[in-house]
Amino acid sequence: MKIYLVGGAVRDSLLKLQVTDKDWLVVGSNINEMTKLGYKLVGKDFPVFLHPITHEEYALARTERKLGHGYKGFKYHATSKVTLEEDLLRRDLTINAIAQDHLGNLYDPFNGIQDIKKKVLKHISLSFKDDPLRVLRVARFAAKFAHLNFYIHNSTLDLMKDMCNTQELLYLKPERIWKETSSALNTLNPHVYFEVLRKCGALSILFPEINKLYGVPAPAKWHPEIDTGIHTMMTLKIASQLTNDISVRFASLCHDLGKSLTPKHLWPRHYGHGIAGIPLVKKLCKRLKIPNEIKSLSILAVQTHDLLHNIYEQNPEDILNIYNIIDAWRQPKRVKQIALISESDARGRTMFESINYTQGKYFIEIYKYICKIKTKDIFIKHSNINGLDIKKLIYNERLKLLKKFINLYKIK
Incomplete structure (x- = not known):
């Protein structure tokens, strides 16, 4: 029996990033031996154990074969005869298929170390296309490592496009889509995740409400970038620079959804786009089973994101009404959240990225005074x-x- 550290822990260590979780691979063992050693079996679909002391995950080496659709469409084979290389072969990207033994020796049968140096996200084999979740995983890794200038290999991007042309993505469970998305929202550059999904064709399948914003024009005077889809990504980028709160980040992503529904004969203006966006936010959040707290803030964001822009000219009654709309008296944290979303919207425009958005601070100070x-x-x-x-x-x-x-x- 041999034990190896595998996956993200090895990759992040080589990238000199903080290692938060450790996954261990056990080669040459079986369920009976592991349980006798005190490991607790917790895997439902394949043999995964918790260490009796550290509670870290230990998985038996396995191979897999696709037989059906979605996550459940795989048949796993885990015996003491499965080799280290066979287990690493089933993984998604070369940078995630590096193993390290207890002496610190690295095993890299698919040149993952070289790809880390080249800063490339590259699939290991054509079996990559068997799991549609990998489209989201690659997009998430692109966002996670964007600050290190990683890029997706053309051949891998082509595979992702092919996968989006099939019906496989439709078999993804909402919970798994949201798990990858929420992880992406926690990265330094979450906008990259959605940009990659659009590039490979997954955005129109999984997030059609966002995809429909591309090609919708806005007044060039206020939006030099013109395209609402581009503005949305810029807004998310600014939001991620201002806060780690994924509720604010997701709400910023949703703030202009209603612009896809405004009458085309009125374009590039979008009167009433705030209220129009509410059903779209509700539909998106229901479909992906997004937590209620995030959904509630996103609905408030479409209603109020542009009300703060001219707050200095508004009458007191209208300003007080904003606090009432967001239920600031019972949900005080929403005051700062709405201020951040409004700032992200204002700065998420070409040539406006560095403006001093004093309206948000003004909105917060008024609230403190009223309280x-x-x-x-x-x-x-x-x-x-x-x-x-x-x-x-x-x-x-x-x-x-x-x-x-x-x-x-x-x-x-």
Whole structure:
């Protein structure tokens, strides 16, 4: 029995990146031997074990053969006779098919180390096309390593395009699509993930709401990049520079979905695109089973993302209404989130990337000032008043403070 460190841990170590998870490969063993040694069997589809002390994952070496569609369409073969090279052969990319033994010796039968040096994402064999999830994985790796200037090998991109021309991507489970997408949203350059999906044809299949934004024009005066799809990617790029919050990043991705539905005879203007985008966000989030917190913020983003742009000219009632729309009183973190989404939208334009978006800071400062009001004290002081009157009283007090803040700001 031999044990090797494999996959991302070896790859990231060679790239001098932080290693967070370790996957181990066991060659020359079987289920009975592993359980006798105290390993806990947890794999449902193939033999995976948890180490009795470290709880890290140990998988038996295996081969696989495609028999049907989707993730369940594989037959796995795991015995003590499966070799290290046979197991590495079934993996997706050469950079993920490097093994390291306990002495630190590296085993690299498919030249993954050379491809790391060349900064190329390249498939190992034609069996790559058997698993449609690999289209998303390669896109995610492209986003993960974009800051290191990795690129996808042309032959691998061609395979991905071929895979998108079949019906295989339709067999992907929503949970698996979202898992890859959320991981991509956590990278430094999540926009690269969606750009790669579009390049190979997967965006129109998995994210048609986003794909339809390409080719939709916007006024050149405000959007020198003109194309709404390009603007969306620029917005996501800015959002990822401003925050690690994937709720904000995903909401920024969705903020202009409604522009694909506005009447073409009105283009390049898109009156009412905010409200029009709400059903599209709901449909997308339902289809991919996206968490409710992210869905809720995305809906609010399409409603409010452009309201902050002219906040200095808005009347106090309209400003206060924004806080009411986002339920800022019960969800205070949304104030900063909406401010970041609005800033991403404003800066996600050619030649506007470096503007000082003071509107977002202004929106946050107003909220802090209004929050001087203690609603609990109002309830105690006016305990004899009914709910509707209390609500109106609180509204008036907040409006009074908001007006005071605006006047003080003007004096400054």
